[in-house]
Amino acid sequence: MNEQIKSKLMPGQLLSRGVCRHLLSYNFVCVEELVPTPGRRVDVMALGPKGEIWIVECKSSRADFQADRKWQDYLEWCDRYFWAVDRNFPIELLPIKSGLIIADAYDAEIIRMPTEKKLNSARRKVVIQKFARHAARRDQAHRDPGVSKFN
Numbered sequence: 001m002n003e004q005i006k007s008k009l010m011p012g013q014l015l016s017r018g019v020c021r022h023l024l025s026y027n028f029v030c031v032e033e034l035v036p037t038p039g040r041r042v043d044v045m046a047l048g049p050k051g052e053i054w055i056v057e058c059k060s061s062r063a064d065f066q067a068d069r070k071w072q073d074y075l076e077w078c079d080r081y082f083w084a085v086d087r088n089f090p091i092e093l094l095p096i097k098s099g100l101i102i103a104d105a106y107d108a109e110i111i112r113m114p115t116e117k118k119l120n121s122a123r124r125k126v127v128i129q130k131f132a133r134h135a136a137r138r139d140q141a142h143r144d145p146g147v148s149k150f151n
Contacts, residue, residue, distance in 0.1 A: 011060035011086075014105035016044050019056050019084045022101070022108035028054065034134045036077040036127065040070060044084070045077075045131060053119060053127050056082040056101060065093055077127055080114045 009017070013032075020030040028046040035041050044056040055078040059065040065083075075081055082099030085091065094100060099114035119127065140147055 009105075012043060012058040012064065015058035015060060015084050015086065015103045015108075016056075018103040018105050018108045019044050019058065019101055020046075021106065022103070022110075023054075023056075028052075029135075031131060031134050031138065034130065036074070036130060040073055042074055042077070045127075047128065047131055051124065051128065052080070053078045053124065053131075054080045054082060054099075056084050056099075058084045058103070059089065060086070062090055062093065065089075075117070076123070077119075079116050079118050082110075082114065084108060 016032050020032070023030055023044075023046045027049045030044050030046045032044055033041050034045045036045075042055045043058040046052075046054040046056065048054070055074050057068070057071055057074070059068070065085075071081075080099055082101050083094045084101040084103045085094070086104060087102055091100060097114060098112075099110065100112035101108050101110050103109075
């Protein structure tokens with residue numbers, strides 16, 4: 001990664017990058033900072049080849065994790081929920097029923113797979129539409145930076 005770009009990213013964003021790279025090996029595509037419902041923003045939402053929805057929250061420190069009071073609100077928006085942390089994070093703080101990913105800016109590894117809790121079809125449709133619109137807006141803003149003022 002270009003060191004100039006890397007220096008501009010926050011620690012959680014670096015973890016997100018490694019997570020997204022790794023999930024590609026499972027044939028999942030990812031978007032970062034998706035808003036499933038007003039007032040909530042997930043770090044990574046991943047869409048699998050069979051329509052699976054995974055959410056990954058990236059925590060860069062104990063304080064970052066302890067300040068997060070809204071993570072349980074994300075459970076109703078995914079089939080599987082994961083925490084992504086670096087190898088120095090005190091993983092004993094993380095809920096045992098959640099998935100666990102150890103990550104850095106370049107890659108990641110799934111350490112613990114959470115139990116799948118399938119979304120109902122109506123919620124899945126809403127989530128996939130939000131995912132698609134989010135990805136399309138990001139792509140359009142990348143191609144035409146001036147368009148972002150219309151969002």
